[in-house]
Amino acid sequence: MTTLLDVLSWVLLTLGGISVLIGGIGALRMPDLYTRMHAASVTDSMGAILVLGGIMLQAGWSLATIKLIAILLFLLLTSPTSSNALASAALLAGTRPIAERKQDREETP
Amino acid sequence: MIVMFGIFLLTLLVITAIAIVRTSNLFVGVMLMGIASLLIAANFFILDAADVALTEAAVGAGISTVLFLSALALTSAQERSKSSNRLLSFTVVAVAALVLIYATFDKPRFGDPLAPVQTHVAPWYLENTPTYIDIPNVVTAVLGSFRGYDTLGEVFVVFTAGIGVLFLLGSGTASSSLPRETNNEGLRHYLIPRVVGRFLIPFILLFGLYVQFHGEYGPGGGFQAGAIVTAAIILYALIEGERRALAALPQRWLLGLMAAGPLIYGAVGIAGIVMGGNFLDYSPLASDPVGGQHLGILLIEIGVGITVTGVLLSIFHAFAARGR
Amino acid sequence: MELLGLYNYWVFAILLMTGFYAVIAKLNLVKKLIGLSLFQAAVFLLYITMGKVDGGTAPIFSGAADAVFSNPLPQVLILTAIVVGISTTALGLGIVVRIKEEYGSIEEDEIQEIDRQ
């Protein structure tokens, strides 16, 4: 049983690490702000779930698990909210998504 | 291996620091300072300083960014003139850095248990905390009891800095003389941050109280708790507007809190004298010396927490009031 | 490996001097304060680095009998210094805001220009 839990937590941790890394690469390589934000925020949530889930399986039933659940809950609440706040601030300030800019270029050759 | 992680983080820190100095946009500088604060806190944690990392987290994550941004909103976010005597300054700095690095070759290696720092008073603290004070967190024991004078001084420095800011910027206006409340205050139109923020505030306050009263058993204490509670109320002010935050905790109260903290701290010290001990000696406060130490540390941590909350919040409101 | 044991001190020296450069070379007052914060951070790092003991853990007793603990004293000093640091930085920012109100500028050369007139 412990081996099964160990393997499961390793899988979760590895997937979490990969997901976090993909987010980092996306935030660096994507062409404009909104696509970068998309790459960063989606993998942020996914990576947090996977990594913290993996650690939870290692921790077993203890106070640490409860704290981890709290951390995960607050991360899942705050991280998308700050992405949303940032996107709305950027949009209000007049930064336009790259897709829209491309459309404009096609319409007015 | 973990030390290697620390080295990587420190390298990132150096890159961040250089980027901070190079950028001419002050807003970007403040953002990079936020990143530097995160890196420093992670490093403190790796270097076994959980209490210090918690303090850096509580102060660096919210309050220092908010203060710098409110100062930028009142001045300007763009550096106009470049720099003076660039070559001369750079030479001075480079030479000084080389001298400092040369000096480090005589320092004991990182983590050396026989270094002079580790063999002086630290072993005494670690050995005697269980007998004299009997709380698990040695940092809190040293902060509250063994070096209580020191902490009293720091509390007064925080208090004085708060008074200084209030002298410079004014203690804010009474809430009755504020312009009429509009529906446009704070981030009220941003529904999602508002809902999530309102949900989070009680949890942050609860966490602040936990840090305050759990400081003897885990990382925490008055300094961290004060900063966390301040962060909660700043969040409230951000999403609901200044007026609501001032209605919840009026300026009068904040001034009272500012003064009450050092008073509580000093009163505990004088209570020690009255009960037959020395100044800031908590042992006579209860029937047995260890119980007295527990009571004394609890009380002075409350004093510290109150001062820090009062001062940081007054500073925040003073900056915000200037913006109107 | 022996030399890597000094890496933290080198980072301290570089950070300290980076902050110092901002203080002496930049003319913008807020930038000077940012540099001062970096300077502070470098000093914090030096203290905490000196307190670390090999194989040690944070000085909070956890029940393990043979645990080695890092030095609590630098941690106490820095813990208070961080909060004092933010208060004094706020004081500096307050002065900068007043200077902006009086002179209309936060650039050192422009302020001196106004003073000379």
Added chain:
Amino acid sequence: MYYVVTLATLVTMGLALIRAVRGPSVYDRVLAMNMFGTKTVLLLSIIAFLYGRPDFLDLALAYALINFIGVLAVLEFFRVRSLRRFAEIGEEAKTE
């Protein structure tokens, strides 16, 4: 296994830092700071377990709760600045 995740997190922090330094817009830097915050929470949780002191998760919890304030402060900063700019434009229109 923790080491792999820690390494991935550290590399991501490095990538986010490159994004923060390169910009180009200020929003990119805020985005990078936000990413950095989440990654720090993960890093601190993992290191707490690597050190075998899970009681230090308080730190990660503090960051998970407070990190949010920085981004909201940025949002408020831009809002106040744009309001002021609108007011200035309005006054200019009046004087003309």
